[in-house]
Structure formats: C-alpha cells, structure tokens
Amino acid sequence: MVKKVRSHISQNEQLLFEMSSPGKKGYQLPDLDVPVVDPAAALGGQAVRSEIEGFPEVSEVEVIRHFTRLSTWNYAIDLGMYPLGSCTMKYNPRVNEQVARTEGLAWAHPYQPESLAQGMMEVIAALECALAEITGMDAVTLQPAAGAHGEMTGILLIRAALEKQGNPRKKVLCPDSAHGTNPATAQMVGYDVVNIKSNDLGMVDVAELVKAVDGDTAALMVTNPNTVGVFEEHIVQVAEVLHSKGAMIYMDGANMNALVGVARPGDFGVDVMHLNLHKTFSTPHGGGGPGAGAVAMKAHLEPFAPTPRLKLDKGVYSWDYNRPDTIGRVRAFYGNFGVLVRALAYIMAHGGPGLRNATMDAILNANYIRKGLEAFFDLPYQSPCMHEVVFSDDRQTKKGVKTGDIAKRLIDYGFHPYTVSFPLIVHGALMIEPTETESKAEIDLFIDAMQSIAREIDEDPQMVLKAPYTTRTSRVDETTAARKPIVRWKPAS
Amino acid sequence: MLSAIGVTHIDELIAHIPADARLNRPLNIATGKSEFDIVDYFRERGDRGANGFASFLGAGVYRHFRPVVADVIVQRSEFLTSYTPYQAEIAQGTLTQIFEFQTMVCQLTGMEVANASMYDGSTAVPEAAMMAVRITGRNKTLVARTVHPEYREVLDTYTKHQGMPVAELGYDAETGRLDMADLAAKIDSDTACVIIQSPNFFGTVEELDALAELVHSKGALLVYVFTEAISLGLLQPPSQADIVVGELQSFCISPVYGGPFAGIIATKEKFIRQIPGRLVGETKDTQGRRAFCLTLSTREQHIRREKATSNICTNQALIALMGTVYLSLFGKEGLRELAVQNLSKAHYLGGHFETRFSGAYFNEFVARVGDPEALNAKLLEEKIIGGLPLGRYYPELADSMLLCATEMTKRPEMDKLLAVAGRSK
Numbered sequence A: 001m002v003k004k005v006r007s008h009i010s011q012n013e014q015l016l017f018e019m020s021s022p023g024k025k026g027y028q029l030p031d032l033d034v035p036v037v038d039p040a041a042a043l044g045g046q047a048v049r050s051e052i053e054g055f056p057e058v059s060e061v062e063v064i065r066h067f068t069r070l071s072t073w074n075y076a077i078d079l080g081m082y083p084l085g086s087c088t089m090k091y092n093p094r095v096n097e098q099v100a101r102t103e104g105l106a107w108a109h110p111y112q113p114e115s116l117a118q119g120m121m122e123v124i125a126a127l128e129c130a131l132a133e134i135t136g137m138d139a140v141t142l143q144p145a146a147g148a149h150g151e152m153t154g155i156l157l158i159r160a161a162l163e164k165q166g167n168p169r170k171k172v173l174c175p176d177s178a179h180g181t182n183p184a185t186a187q188m189v190g191y192d193v194v195n196i197k198s199n200d201l202g203m204v205d206v207a208e209l210v211k212a213v214d215g216d217t218a219a220l221m222v223t224n225p226n227t228v229g230v231f232e233e234h235i236v237q238v239a240e241v242l243h244s245k246g247a248m249i250y251m252d253g254a255n256m257n258a259l260v261g262v263a264r265p266g267d268f269g270v271d272v273m274h275l276n277l278h279k280t281f282s283t284p285h286g287g288g289g290p291g292a293g294a295v296a297m298k299a300h301l302e303p304f305a306p307t308p309r310l311k312l313d314k315g316v317y318s319w320d321y322n323r324p325d326t327i328g329r330v331r332a333f334y335g336n337f338g339v340l341v342r343a344l345a346y347i348m349a350h351g352g353p354g355l356r357n358a359t360m361d362a363i364l365n366a367n368y369i370r371k372g373l374e375a376f377f378d379l380p381y382q383s384p385c386m387h388e389v390v391f392s393d394d395r396q397t398k399k400g401v402k403t404g405d406i407a408k409r410l411i412d413y414g415f416h417p418y419t420v421s422f423p424l425i426v427h428g429a430l431m432i433e434p435t436e437t438e439s440k441a442e443i444d445l446f447i448d449a450m451q452s453i454a455r456e457i458d459e460d461p462q463m464v465l466k467a468p469y470t471t472r473t474s475r476v477d478e479t480t481a482a483r484k485p486i487v488r489w490k491p492a493s
Numbered sequence B: 001m002l003s004a005i006g007v008t009h010i011d012e013l014i015a016h017i018p019a020d021a022r023l024n025r026p027l028n029i030a031t032g033k034s035e036f037d038i039v040d041y042f043r044e045r046g047d048r049g050a051n052g053f054a055s056f057l058g059a060g061v062y063r064h065f066r067p068v069v070a071d072v073i074v075q076r077s078e079f080l081t082s083y084t085p086y087q088a089e090i091a092q093g094t095l096t097q098i099f100e101f102q103t104m105v106c107q108l109t110g111m112e113v114a115n116a117s118m119y120d121g122s123t124a125v126p127e128a129a130m131m132a133v134r135i136t137g138r139n140k141t142l143v144a145r146t147v148h149p150e151y152r153e154v155l156d157t158y159t160k161h162q163g164m165p166v167a168e169l170g171y172d173a174e175t176g177r178l179d180m181a182d183l184a185a186k187i188d189s190d191t192a193c194v195i196i197q198s199p200n201f202f203g204t205v206e207e208l209d210a211l212a213e214l215v216h217s218k219g220a221l222l223v224y225v226f227t228e229a230i231s232l233g234l235l236q237p238p239s240q241a242d243i244v245v246g247e248l249q250s251f252c253i254s255p256v257y258g259g260p261f262a263g264i265i266a267t268k269e270k271f272i273r274q275i276p277g278r279l280v281g282e283t284k285d286t287q288g289r290r291a292f293c294l295t296l297s298t299r300e301q302h303i304r305r306e307k308a309t310s311n312i313c314t315n316q317a318l319i320a321l322m323g324t325v326y327l328s329l330f331g332k333e334g335l336r337e338l339a340v341q342n343l344s345k346a347h348y349l350g351g352h353f354e355t356r357f358s359g360a361y362f363n364e365f366v367a368r369v370g371d372p373e374a375l376n377a378k379l380l381e382e383k384i385i386g387g388l389p390l391g392r393y394y395p396e397l398a399d400s401m402l403l404c405a406t407e408m409t410k411r412p413e414m415d416k417l418l419a420v421a422g423r424s425k
Helices: A039-043 A060-071 A094-100 A118-135 A147-164 A181-188 A206-212 A235-244 A299-304 A337-373 A403-412 A440-459 A461-465 A478-483 B010-014 B035-047 B068-074 B092-109 B121-136 B149-159 B180-186 B208-217 B229-233 B269-274 B301-307 B317-350 B372-381 B411-420
Strands: A139-141 A171-175 A192-196 A217-223 A248-253 A272-276 A293-297 A309-313 A316-320 A389-392 A429-432 B140-144 B166-169 B191-197 B221-226 B243-247 B263-267 B280-284 B290-294 B364-368 B400-404
Touching: A039 B317, A060 B068, A060 B092, A060 B317, A094 A337, A094 B035, A118 A139, A118 A272, A118 A293, A118 A309, A118 A316, A118 A337, A118 B035, A139 A299, A147 A181, A147 A217, A147 A248, A147 A272, A147 A293, A147 A299, A171 A181, A181 A192, A181 A217, A181 B301, A192 A206, A206 A235, A217 A235, A235 A248, A293 A299, A337 A389, A337 A440, A337 B010, A337 B035, A403 A429, A403 A440, A403 A461, A440 A461, A478 B280, A478 B290, B068 B317, B092 B229, B092 B263, B092 B280, B092 B290, B092 B317, B121 B140, B121 B149, B121 B191, B121 B221, B121 B243, B121 B263, B121 B269, B140 B149, B149 B166, B166 B180, B180 B208, B191 B208, B208 B221, B221 B229, B229 B317, B263 B269, B317 B364, B317 B400, B317 B411, B372 B400, B372 B411
Parallel strands: A171 A192, A171 A217, A217 A248, A248 A272, B140 B166, B140 B191, B191 B221, B221 B243
Antiparallel strands: A139 A293, A272 A293, A309 A316, A389 A429, B243 B263, B280 B290, B364 B400
16 A cells, blocks of 8 residues: 555646747846947857747746746655665755855855965865765865766776886776776776676675786776675775785775765775765765765875865965876866865764764664565575665566566655666666665655565556556656657757 | 664674774764854855955856846755656656756757766866767867866876877967967878867857868867857857867856866767767657656666766756756847847956957957966955966966956946056046
C-alpha cells in the first residue's frame, strides 16, 4: 500500500517560445544617463544583428508561472528521501544559501585588489585547512569545478611528480567497480587504462593488483568505501604495493560521507584525492551542478598544485603565481567560490563532533535498510556495508522485472529511485544511499515501499513493468530520443 | 535501529575498518556554530570586500543587474535540491528548462545544437579543441593571444598530455584584432582548429568573414569564444564558426569571486555526436505526450569509460536555469536594449581616453594611461576600482589598462574616474 503520497493537480505548461507574443516583456532598464550610441555607427552595420529569431517575449508574471509550474514537475530532497547511491543526496541547509549571497562575497570581482579580497581569501584558507584535517592530507586546492575535474587535477599532479623524477610512466589501474569518470580521466591525462578485477568480497583483489603493478604503473584510482559500499579492508597493504613500485594511489572521494571523522585517507596511504563538496559537504546539486571538486594531497605533490596558490605572509593573504613546477591552471580564477562558502558553512555548523555523528548516522541508516530488505532482494556481497548498500535484481529478473522497473515503481510510492545498474560489477544493481538526513520514520516508509514492490513483483510483475502510474509523464521513450535527436525547439513549419 | 541491525553500540558498525586505517582521535575542528555565528562570520568577511566601491573591472567577469525574479526561481526547492535528471518521469521540470536553454543558446549563437552547459567558459575552450581533434583527425590547435589569458592557460593544461600541440596567433597592433598574416603563415594541413574570441580580451570585435574563409579553406574548424554574453544581443551571431563556446556569467550570475559560472558549447548538427557533456532531447511518453530526457549518453563516461568524448560528468544546471530565466525576462527586445546601454556607457567612457586599438569595441576597451598601477592606487582612495592593468598578461601593454562599463556603471562614477585620471573634457 502506498502510504507516503497521493496525487494532486499538475499544471500543464507550454514552452516559452510557444507562449510568446510580440511586444511582451518582463524587464525594466534604468534611463540611460549617457548619450545613446548607434550600434551600426559604433560597430559597423555589418556587425550588428537584426533580431534574435524565435526568442521569447513574455511578461514577468508569465515567467514566474512558467518556471514555478515546471518546478512542480520535479522531485527534490526538500520533498523527501532521495536515496541515490554514490550521489549523497543530503539536506542542503538554507543558511548556506543565504551566506553565499552575502553582498561583499557575491559581488566580489576575481581581479579586485587583494587588499579588498582578504575576506574571501580567509574563507578559502579556512576551508583548505578544514578539508586537510578531515582527509589527513597536507595541502588542498579548491580550484577544480567538479569531481571529475578534481580527478583530472589529481592525475595531473601524479604525472607531474613522476615526470620530475624522470619518467611519467604509462598506465593507470582502475578497479572494475570504478566510476566511469576514473578511466575517462586517466585517458585525458595521457595514460593507458588497465582494469583490475574485484574479489568475491567486492574489494580490490590484492593478488591481482600485485601482478598488475610494475615500473610502468603511475597510479591506482580507488574509491573507498568502494562503489559497492564496502570499506577496502586491505587499503594500507594496497597503498604499500603501489608505493613499493614507485607508483601512487589516487582516491575518488565520492563516498567520503562514510569516512569523515572516522578514517582519513591520508592516514591509510592515499597520495591524492578529490572531495565532492556537493555530496559530502551538502552544497546543493541544483538539478546537476554547480558542484566543486576540492583536491587534497600529500606534501610531495604540493609543488605541482594548480596556480595560483593562496599564500599567507605576515597576516596578509596573496595569490602566488610563481610556482615553477605547477601543472598550470585547470580553470579560470580560483574555483567555485560560492560553493566553497556553502561547504565551509556546513563544516562550521557541524563542527568536528557533529561531522563524525553525521557519518555514523549515515552508516546506521544504510545498515538499517540492508537489514530491512535483505530478505527481499539479493545481496551480492556479504561484506559489512558503510553508508550505502547495493542489492541485485537477480531474484526479481526471474519474474521479468529489472532494477530499472523497480526504480520506476518506487516513484509511485513517493520516493526518488536509488541508483540503477551501477556499479557495473553487480548484475542489475540497486544502489541505495539514505544519508544521515533521513529520519527513522522516512526510512521505514522506504523499506515498506521496497518490500511492497517485491511482493507486487511476486504477484503481478506486469503491473510493475508499466510503472510509474502517478506521474504527469508516463515512461519516457529514451530510445527514440537517441535515434533521432531533437535537442532544440523549432517553430512549426 | 541498533537492535534491528543486531548490534549494541553504533561503533560496532565500523569495527571492520582495520585499526591502522582508523582515526582514533576527534577531528581538530571546533564544535558546531549557531546560525547567527555563521551568518555573522561571512558578513564580517564580506564587509572587508569592496562594498560601496565603484568598479570598472571586466576581463571575463561582468557586473550586470540581476532581476529579483531569477533568484526567486533558483531557490525553488524543486530546482535547488534535485539531482541530475536521470529519472525523466520526475524531472520534467529540469529537463524542459534545459531544452529551452539549449534552444536559446542556439538562437543566440547561430548554431544548430547546444549542450546543457559546461563548468565555465575557460574549460569549454579545451573541450572544443578536443572535439575539433576528434572531428578532423588532425592534432594542432592555433589560439589567438587575444583569447582570455587564463582560458589559454587552461587550454595548455588540458592539451599537454593528449598529443595536441598548441601555438599562439598574434594580434594586429593597430586594430587589436587577430593578425591575419600570422594566421595565414601558421595554419596548415595539421591544424584541427583556430580559436578566436570576440569581443576579444581587449574588448575588440573580430571580423569573422575573411577569417572563417581562410580557416575553412585549410580544412580546419573555427572555434568562436565569448566571455561577455551580453554582446550576443547586438552582434551578428557567429554562424560562420563550427563550434561556439563561452561564458554565461553575464546572464544573471553575480561575480562571486570567480565562480560558480557556466559555460556553453554549441555546434553544427552534423557534429552532435562529438559534443561533450549532457544533452537533453525531445521524445514522447508511452501515451504519446511530449516529454524530455537526457540523450546520446553513449558519448559519455559512465557508458564509454576511457573511450568517452570527455570525463565531464556534470553541467551547471542551476546556473543555466538562472540564465534561462534572465533571457526569458529580457527576451527579444530587452537583450538588445541592454546591449545598447552597455555599448553607450563604454563609449561614453572610452571617448575620453586614448584608446590603444582602433578596432570597434563593445563594453570594454584598452586605454593607454601611462602607469596603470599608480592610477588604480589613486582611484582606490576615491573608492573606485579601476581597470585591469595589462602588463602582467601582455608586457608590451604595460602602459595600458582594460576598462569596462555596463548598464550598472553610473555616469557620476565615470566622471569621477575621468577626473582622477585627468581625462575630463
């Protein structure tokens, strides 16, 4: 039985271009206090466009209604549990939105004099310091714009350090459970990718690793806890295997929400890692960005960090551009500062003990879900789980229902689906990450919903295959979209 | 919950983490602060910024007024706190809006397809170069020195290890535009793309026709970069280009010390399968109603892994949403009117200076002022942040600064700057 939701009216809405009528507008400009310049005279008639064909013309009220109506077609954390594994969909505190809009910060130009930028630089320094403590690393760069961008920065650091020693080496090892960004990143930094098989416990197979690591190996990219939610119990040994051959260990910090205050990558041998501030540190996902991909590194990689580096001298901050060994810039300016503000606000609100409590609550919630569902879904790995639990759809596929179908049915129960079909090493994966945000009441409803779907599959699998039933849009035809891509609106001809 | 799991103490849940990998002390971070403390901490840091200063900085980040409505929309929970729209049935809001965004980017740039956005303008540049390399099967990139210096640095970082040599093209010392002779000398049958910016870093508008003709005659692609998106409201769309990339910050994003912003990448239909990042496409649901979904994901890293078009795994959805709201408020007429205001303000200011280049400019220009640092120091005393001294990026322009005026630049501020600079007429 569905307990969490019932349907209500959903407004229809056209595209902006279809509701447009000539002459409507939603803006007011101030009176021009200088002589108006004729564009054709200033730029040359050839250079000036006539009109922006097809561009919308709508009123302010229409704009408000349009986007508000669209917004009601979305699910969101503020509506309920969003258990996407590896995505860490936790509550985004609203105070963080407010402080990111502080006038002196929000309107700071990246090139304003450093004497007028000390406040911003202090924020950056404070966050670097907190993240170094949390990861057990020696230095942090906040320049990368996203997780994958952080990965690229980290592998560039490794490459630069190895090059400095005389040989950048040829290959990067990735476990078969890795996020797709890992191999894609290694390739962009000029490395061949070698996939490493996981063992029966879902962990890196140390024997396989020993065989694979040689003088051509630059690094291993490992996620810990890995994508099946399991802590790599041999991680110290794994790091030793790499270091003994002069290679390094990169950690994908996507799952850092399981470790904050509990274990530090710097203490278990990691050389460099990224953090997704939009996951562990609560900055909003915003429908797919912006995030930030801080990179934390050991001291031996710091000389290669992106420029500019923040420097403190006699109580005054400045940007240091004179860094002969730097990998260079990975983006313009200093990073996604507005996101950094939010992450620091989150850390300040929690404090050290609060951060550890959040981690433990996230682990507790995942284990509670595991207990509640293990009688209903197959658990491919028996290893203890951390902040997320991964089931497979093996039992349900016998009835013709796959993980993607279960996900769609879950929508009818008022939940956002878990992560579907990832990691690839689990057949038909259901990857569930509740985060610390959820109360027992919400999680009980979730477990109840999943159990109910499992029973529906036993009784009436055909019904589940056609879900969802309660959304304003029924199942969407993704195949046709890819076969004949229409990626922009055009007027009816 | 603990008893349901079958443990007596919560720490038993992490007992399997080996002792040598565990942290056995509290984090050295102060205990949690109240909401008041947090608001106060950031307010205090903001107060030591440039509140109350007039500013003439541009150079890739522009001060434009942000209509109130846009900030209201982006704070809707359903936009702010949702994830990437992988589950199309409960993400039609975000998907529909991205489809509108992609359409507007095409309308503005004269391109046929655009993606859901990139990290920012600077990282979109190497992505465009990588795309050109895939399309042409060639490996060399030529980039104008008048492309934003930091964008060029990012291009270097990305291309260094991908077997993609990059060479720079000079500018015409008289006009400030691309040096066509240098281009003609350097372009060859290994050139995958030529990257130019317009208005370029000096604010000068490039003349595309002859440029595009030369680039195409050598079988290379033309990549058009913009940092001042408002210019698209007035300038001819760069439809001669093969790939257009740029920065959206001007569309309602506050400068916020350099980010988060959003980039765009747009191109011709025939190159759609080489475009990096997320794309939203139109389709139907099982009952034949219009619907949208993410599409062509076989280009992307989660499917293709090391063979993907890029490692990019996100867009800047919320920023692109802000831009979409902004553009729908301004619309067809407003964007042009806004652009004319920018043009008029900058030309009022520029009319009083000895401009370094003769080429047409939009809302920023290079002024020869003698000692830019000294002038800026004098201006700071008057609570004015002057232009960007150019010597650090272009040693030959050490006597010049880049000045910008937008619709937010008030005439009394300009007159004060002119008085301090000894340029009042």
